Amino acid sequence: MNEQTKPVDLQALEDLYHEADYWHVNTGDQTIHAKRMAGRYRTIKWFSAMVWLAFFLGPYLRWGDRQAIVFDIPGRQFHIFDITILPQDVWMLALVLLFFALLLAAVTSLAGRVYCGYFCFQTVWTDVFTWIEEKLEGAPNKRVKLDQAPWTLYKARIKITKHVLFILIGLLTGISFTLWFADAYELWGDYLTLQAPAMAWGTVAVFTFFTYLFAGFMREQVCFWLCPYARIQGVMVDRETILPTYDFARGEPRGKLKKGEEQNLGDCIDCKQCVAVCPTGIDIRRGQQEGCITCALCLDACDAVMDKVNRPRGLIRYASLAEIEGEPSHPLLKRPRVLVYVGIMLAAIGGIVYGLTTLASLELKVLHERQPLYVMQSDGSVQNKYELKILNKTEHDMQVTLKVSGHDALHVSGVEEPLAVPAGRVSAYTIFVRIPGEQLTAERIPLTIKVIDTDNAEFSAEYNSMFFGPAQ
Amino acid sequence: MNDKNNPAQSPDTGHVWDGNLRELTNQPPRWWMITLYLSGIFMVVYFILYPSIPLVNDSTEGVLGWTQMKRMQESVEKIQAIRAPYENKIKDLSAAAILADQDLSTYTVRSAKVLFGDRCSPCHGGGGAGNPGYPVLADDNWLYGGSIETIQQSISNGRAGMMPAFGAMMNEQQLSDLAQHVLAMAKGEEHAPGKELFTSMGCGGCHGAQGEGMQMMGAPNLTDAIWRFVPANEESVKYTIAHGVNASGVEQTRQARMPSFQDQLSETDIKKLAVYVYKLGGGQ
Structure with missing residues (x-):
């Protein structure tokens, strides 16, 4: 409406440009060679990374005469120790996923990107890859020099060794992944004799390629630009979340420590060790930012320096923004988000526990024939047709008997008992139920159909269906 | 720090708005560019391999010679290969023998459903429910008898009382x-x-x-x-x-005339239909 535009605040724009200038956007033009320093969080990181040993070792566990955990996709069944999960029970998988999604949310709201910093495969594999790099090529400054040096036999030897190792780890990662879906020992045999199915080779190839690419080359670029969880977690953090934070009140104004001079400076001596050790190449002193995976390696670096200059540790420490700014923090149980997250997690666990404890060995589904709903017989009786689908979830074949109840005069025909129900399969049978016309009491009579294992009556399943007759 | 993302120093296109907002000529992230080039390569490879460029009546064929019809035929062949062992057995057996074999009769009931839907249910209703003037096939009442042989004869020769x-x-x-x-x-x-x-x-x-x-x-x-x-x-x-x-x-x-199907259907199809009808609920 107003033709006159507001005068542009040039100073504000200049400030914006200045601020943008201050932020370095890491688009991967420079390889980050982070320094490795010993420390408390470094040790914790190694331990948390060991969670992934389960990924490599899990498939070799045995349970009875089969693999303890196997996700048999062609056979459409999952075995987890003595539990067998068939497609009918996969709703529990949804609850498992819900639980982990909420666990991520809850942990992130409490302590930031713990998953990113300590457990994520991208972080762990990159960590291992850079560890190998350091063992072969030396400290970061040497690595930078080697990268810039002209190609020599020495450089070629080191680089080739490194990449061969990377690819081998990728290969092992891929193979270990496939071992979860088939018998591990047999599949290893197939790999070694080059007889594994094409699907397995393809999976191994994809995993090897992406492990090599992501942990060998892209590294922090994956966290910056590819990973959706990195972005999702950013919005779960609030003022009370404890994060690796630079205590600017204590550290500023920063300045180099000079011998013998009385300086009116903060505790930060601007040694840039926190930047040097950062695997994503950020400066934590600029505050919380997208590149921070909260791995806390800068805490180790800063503490080591503070020890050297005789200043108290914790200039960079796990602290919430509220704490740094001197606000009182709320106890855990008074934060509604935490309560809601925990509530949903408990509901999910409850569902899974319910599901696992009520996993039936036999399952019965009955489909009542709709076309026609009922058939009049020549003796005046009414016949209904049912299709029984009996699922045997156990590992042995069963013979089941049939029990149909709901009317005194009903007569069952169409099958010869006992019915064979092979292990791990759905068997279909068609039965006919007949009731004399004069004894029909209603247009619809509820029927209960039950199957019982002949060897062990504990194995049974029932289904409530309906008997249809002509309108009364 | 002073790299290409420094707006104060970056080269621009020369476009300036509001006296101050400059349009910079920064490159997108490298992974993004690589993905762009890869999709270009993918497109070229795809255009060479598969039918893609539309011509007046047709399109280019692609070196793989892939067509939807071929793909469909392959799928049909696949399903026929699965059915073949059953079909071969059914061909040589009598309807009564098919009925006696649990596996074969289950296969027949499943696979003859379409046949029944096409040929029988227009008069006899879905599931043999019958229609006014057309007998119910699912009951135990048979004008000419409910044995498997009689049913087969009825389908094959037709009936007119x-x-x-x-x-x-x-x-x-x-x-x-x-x-x-x-x-x-x-x-x-x-x-x-x-x-x-x-x-x-x-x-x-x-x-x-x-x-x-x-x-x-x-x-x-x-x-x-x-x-x-x-x-x-x-x-x-x-x-x-x-x-x-x-x-x-x-x-x-x-x-009240039931047509003869022996000229329209193969011997095997008639056998299958006989088994299907028998299994509807009234076979004797």
Whole structure:
């Protein structure tokens, strides 16, 4: 409406440009060679990374005469120790996923990107890859020099060794992944004799390629630009979340420590060790930012320096923004988000526990024939047709008997008992139920159909269906 | 720090808005550019391999020679390969032998559903539920018999029963009496004047002395609860007696003809249909 535009605040724009200038956007033009320093969080990181040993070792566990955990996709069944999960029970998988999604949310709201910093495969594999790099090529400054040096036999030897190792780890990662879906020992045999199915080779190839690419080359670029969880977690953090934070009140104004001079400076001596050790190449002193995976390696670096200059540790420490700014923090149980997250997690666990404890060995589904709903017989009786689908979830074949109840005069025909129900399969049978016309009491009579294992009556399943007759 | 993302120093396109906002010429992230180039390469490879560039009536063929029709044929071949062992067995077996084999009869019931839907259910209804004038196939009442061989014959040769029209030979009262007797028989009772007519008019010649029917001729059993022509009332029964069924020269006669399928369907298909119908619920 107003033709006159507001005068542009040039100073504000200049400030914006200045601020943008201050932020370095890491688009991967420079390889980050982070320094490795010993420390408390470094040790914790190694331990948390060991969670992934389960990924490599899990498939070799045995349970009875089969693999303890196997996700048999062609056979459409999952075995987890003595539990067998068939497609009918996969709703529990949804609850498992819900639980982990909420666990991520809850942990992130409490302590930031713990998953990113300590457990994520991208972080762990990159960590291992850079560890190998350091063992072969030396400290970061040497690595930078080697990268810039002209190609020599020495450089070629080191680089080739490194990449061969990377690819081998990728290969092992891929193979270990496939071992979860088939018998591990047999599949290893197939790999070694080059007889594994094409699907397995393809999976191994994809995993090897992406492990090599992501942990060998892209590294922090994956966290910056590819990973959706990195972005999702950013919005779960609030003022009370404890994060690796630079205590600017204590550290500023920063300045180099000079011998013998009385300086009116903060505790930060601007040694840039926190930047040097950062695997994503950020400066934590600029505050919380997208590149921070909260791995806390800068805490180790800063503490080591503070020890050297005789200043108290914790200039960079796990602290919430509220704490740094001197606000009182709320106890855990008074934060509604935490309560809601925990509530949903408990509901999910409850569902899974319910599901696992009520996993039936036999399952019965009955489909009542709709076309026609009922058939009049020549003796005046009414016949209904049912299709029984009996699922045997156990590992042995069963013979089941049939029990149909709901009317005194009903007569069952169409099958010869006992019915064979092979292990791990759905068997279909068609039965006919007949009731004399004069004894029909209603247009619809509820029927209960039950199957019982002949060897062990504990194995049974029932289904409530309906008997249809002509309108009364 | 002073890299290409430094807006103060970056080269720009020369476009400036509001006196201050410059459009920079920064590159997108490298991974993004690589993905862009890879998709370009993918497109070229795809265009070479698959049909893609539209021409006037057609499109380029692509070196793989892939077409949707070929793909469909491959899928059909695949399913036929799965069916082949069953089909080969069924070809050489009699319908009764198929029925006796649990696996084969299950296969037949599953695979003949389409055949039944195409050929049978237009008259006999889905699932053999029957329609007015067309017999129910799921019950235990069979005009010509419910054995697997008879069912196969019925499909193969077709059926057309015949009942003469009695309208010219009987007066209204007689028709009514006979109809009442027929209705009473179904309930196990009788209507005396009608019973006399039943004998004197020679009904028992086809329907049996006690009205129990005769499957050789397709003459229905009159003592059961199933009615060939519905509704089961005096009006309808009188009509049938007066005009007959498939009676030649009688214009209003009831039509009841099952066509022969032996020229339309293969021997194997007829066997399968016989098994399917048998398994609907009434096979004997």
